[in-house]
Amino acid sequence: MRPSSVSIGNKTSKGGTNTHGQFRPKSVNTFCPFCSSKVTFSLVNSNPTPMPTIWPAQSTCPECEESVNFIVYYTKQDGNSSVADISMFPAPSHLIAPVELPEKLPAALSSAVRDAEAAYRAGLYSPAVTCAGRALEGLLKHILREKDTSLYKLIDIFCESEEATKPIKKLSHTMREGRNVAAHFDENIIPDQKSAEIMIELLHYLVSYLFLFSEKAEKLSTKLR
Ligand SMILES: [Zn+2]
Structure with missing residues (x-):
């Protein structure tokens, strides 16, 4: 839609x-x-x-x-x-909305992400792809606190690190806690609109992470081959 x-x-x-x-x-x-x-x-x-x-x-x-x-x-x-x-x-159907960036993200990283989005919005697709790749490298270097490592190696180190699994573990357990609160009656805790919103939002992330991300990556990979 x-x-x-x-x-x-x-x-x-x-x-x-x-x-x-x-x-x-x-x-x-x-x-x-x-x-x-x-x-x-x-x-x-x-x-x-x-x-x-x-x-x-x-x-x-x-x-x-x-x-x-x-x-x-x-x-x-x-x-x-x-x-x-x-x-x-109305919004153009193909225009990607800017991602919400965490406040604690270093300014250089935030602008790397914004540069990719800005290049895309300007119709500069080749720079948009380059900037997105640059942002990926910057994000991994920041998370892993690595400086002089190739992007290939960074990806390997990241996937083997706890940093890669921590967000999904946290997300799944939070949803589990939410389910427990709603399923088991507690007169002191009543799930409100905000809780439901966050639960649905987390569910959307989970579906994207488990299914859509790899489907999209596969599509891009096929295009690049
Ligand atoms: Zn027009």
């Missing part, structure tokens, strides 16, 4: 002006959700009432003339407001 909106990051915007204390981008370069062309959407204010943390904008695809909506999100630091993110809707 096509997601109704998607974050396209704050690096897709070009130019802009300061209005009502917000930096309002002039345009956004991304893929049209209707005709899939890579186009420049000129942004027009779609709400006359200023809102401090968001700017709703509208645009028309220069190729197919369909109407696309954007929301620019702001973050305030030291009294200065800057663009934190931009989301568009």
Whole structure:
């Protein structure tokens, strides 16, 4: 199912002006959700009432003339407001949403991941593949605290380490604990919406990890052969 909106990051915007204390981008370069062309959407204010943390904008695809909506999100630091993110809707069916990055991830690693996503969004597929591979190397080096090891060797070391199995073990046991709480009545613990959400989310990760990841890797492998 096509997601109704998607974050396209704050690096897709070009130019802009300061209005009502917000930096309002002039345009956004991304893929049209209707005709899939890579186009420049000129942004027009779609709400006359200023809102401090968001700017709703509208645009028309220069190729197919369909109407696309954007929301620019702001973050305030030291009294200065800057663009934190931009989301568009409807979302282009092929656009991959940026992954949620852990706060403790080193800045260099976060930008390696974002570089891969940005290259993909810009339609630069060869750099996107290179950046994704670079991010993989960086992530493994960071986890294993290795510096001068080849990627091939890093993968071997990683797979034999506890670091590879720890997340899946933790995930499975957490789900088991969740099941036990729900299955065995305890008047002090009532599973709420948030608990159910996390349980379903973990289940999705598990299905992806156990089945979808290797299927996808196999597809890519076949393509590269
Ligand atoms: Zn279009």
